[in-house]
Amino acid sequence: xxxxxxxIIETQHVEALEILLQGLCGVHKERLRTHEICLxxxxxxxxxxxxxxILCDLEQPEPTxxxxxxxxxxxxxxxxxxxxxxxxxxxxxVSKNVxxxxxxxxxxxxxxxxxxxxxxxxxxxxxxxxxxxxxxxMLKLHATDEAVPVTPGIQLVEVTAPASAESYSEVVSAVSxxxxxxxxxxxxxxxxxxxxxxxxxxxxxxSLMSDGGGTPL
Amino acid sequence: MPLKWVLHWQPNAGSxxxxxxxxxxxxxxxxINGVKEGRWRATLTFYKPHTREPTxxxxxxxDFLGISLPEQPSKYYxxxxxxxxxxxxxxxxxxxxxxxxxxxxxxxLYFDGFQYQLGDFQLRVGKVVPTHSENLRGIVMEVExxxxxxxxxxxxxxxxxxxxxxxxxxxxxxxGHFVHIEPNFADYGLADSYTSQHSAVQYATVMAQLIAxxxxxxxxxx
Numbered sequence: 001x002x003x004x005x006x007x008i009i010e011t012q013h014v015e016a017l018e019i020l021l022q023g024l025c026g027v028h029k030e031r032l033r034t035h036e037i038c039l040x041x042x043x044x045x046x047x048x049x050x051x052x053x054i055l056c057d058l059e060q061p062e063p064t065x066x067x068x069x070x071x072x073x074x075x076x077x078x079x080x081x082x083x084x085x086x087x088x089x090x091x092x093x094v095s096k097n098v099x100x101x102x103x104x105x106x107x108x109x110x111x112x113x114x115x116x117x118x119x120x121x122x123x124x125x126x127x128x129x130x131x132x133x134x135x136x137x138m139l140k141l142h143a144t145d146e147a148v149p150v151t152p153g154i155q156l157v158e159v160t161a162p163a164s165a166e167s168y169s170e171v172v173s174a175v176s177x178x179x180x181x182x183x184x185x186x187x188x189x190x191x192x193x194x195x196x197x198x199x200x201x202x203x204x205x206x207s208l209m210s211d212g213g214g215t216p217l
Numbered sequence: 218m219p220l221k222w223v224l225h226w227q228p229n230a231g232s233x234x235x236x237x238x239x240x241x242x243x244x245x246x247x248x249i250n251g252v253k254e255g256r257w258r259a260t261l262t263f264y265k266p267h268t269r270e271p272t273x274x275x276x277x278x279x280d281f282l283g284i285s286l287p288e289q290p291s292k293y294y295x296x297x298x299x300x301x302x303x304x305x306x307x308x309x310x311x312x313x314x315x316x317x318x319x320x321x322x323x324x325x326l327y328f329d330g331f332q333y334q335l336g337d338f339q340l341r342v343g344k345v346v347p348t349h350s351e352n353l354r355g356i357v358m359e360v361e362x363x364x365x366x367x368x369x370x371x372x373x374x375x376x377x378x379x380x381x382x383x384x385x386x387x388x389x390x391x392x393g394h395f396v397h398i399e400p401n402f403a404d405y406g407l408a409d410s411y412t413s414q415h416s417a418v419q420y421a422t423v424m425a426q427l428i429a430x431x432x433x434x435x436x437x438x439x
Contacts (some may be wrong), residue, residue: 046319
């Protein structure tokens with residue numbers, strides 16, 4: 001399981017967000033360059049149609065591969081009241097021929113993306129990961145060198161933390177309280193519920209850029 | 218890692234495998250000074266496509282299997298023999314495959330037995346049984362040569378060892394013998410230096426042989 005919230009930020013304010021995150025997390029950012037290949041099952045395969053994501057980490061000297069399945073979100077009155085999405089997520093590091101295997105099993109390419117940006121991993125009530133990335137599409141199959149932004153001038157911010165059925169409520173509160181620190185720059189909400197950019201972003205970014213993130217917002 | 222050969226018991230025509238043979242094989246290892254060290258177990262699962270109509274299954278691979286090996290407990294190996302694909306994955310891939318609901322377990326088998334140390338060799342002798350019963354389906358034997366990891370460099374010493382082993386076993390006049398079939402690892406994209414992916418491919422090959430043997434016996438009876 002994982003807890004997740006997403007938001008968007010204008011590229012011009014990303015540097016300020018980076019300064020803020022650096023100050024909050026106390027760790028160095030990691031560069032992010034991930035080729036994400038989304039596959040869907042053939043029409044005749046499976047009790048239900050299924051989707052799987054193949055991720056290739058292009059930042060490593062030798063690209064590493066991960067396969068990820070994102071399941072349904074937790075439902076019910078309790079789940080609706082919280083501002084964080086709790087969903088099942090399973091991933092597995094795999095050898096580089098993973099794409100060939102899934103094609104052979106009857107999965108077909110649905111779409112592919114290239115995410116470029118940075119991430120912070122830190123412990124703050126939960127093992128939180130913040131990724132800030134521009135999402136790019138490929139004009140030609142697998143041509144990551146010729147990728148173009150899907151939304152020019154806008155970057156995606158995602159906050160995730162692993163959770164379990166027992167621990168998710170603590171993880172939800174850890175993620176929620178962390179998100180409050182970012183509120184002047186961006187608003188984070190459950191995926192699929194877009195709240196747009198926040199009006200205070202420019203002023204907050206200017207403040208952060210002028211004092212390097214030293215002053216609490 | 219050290220190279221390994223996986224052998225399987227090939228019964229003589231008209232005979233079948235039984236637990237008496239397994240017991241004799243184990244005794245034979247001890248008679249050549251193999252020191253019993255402990256149990257080992259590998260698990261092999263055959264998957265079948267989950268299709269809405271049974272006729273649609275032919276569109277998807279029928280020889281898709283997964284293997285967990287004691288030498289790499291945190292890993293799981295997925296193999297499609299027909300297409301010469303072996304994938305190494307974290308063992309969480311089993312949960313992921315369950316979530317996808319696109320393939321389900323057809324049958325799962327244990328390779329279960331004892332490990333023996335014999336000089337620079339490690340031997341493992343085990344029975345092949347379904348996970349939910351004790352019906353013996355076959356006997357396997359792993360021969361591992363600890364000092365060498367190159368398949369080519371180790372070939373001679375492995376051949377010599379297996380010859381000695383076959384000779385020792387032949388004195389017991391059992392109705393069959395061990396067979397080593399070396400898959401073409403290069404077809405799977407595997408190099409000369411031994412890895413657990415080589416083990417997974419060998420188990421998949423052994424399994425295909427065991428199935429072929431069972432089918433041959435059944436067709437003779439029919």
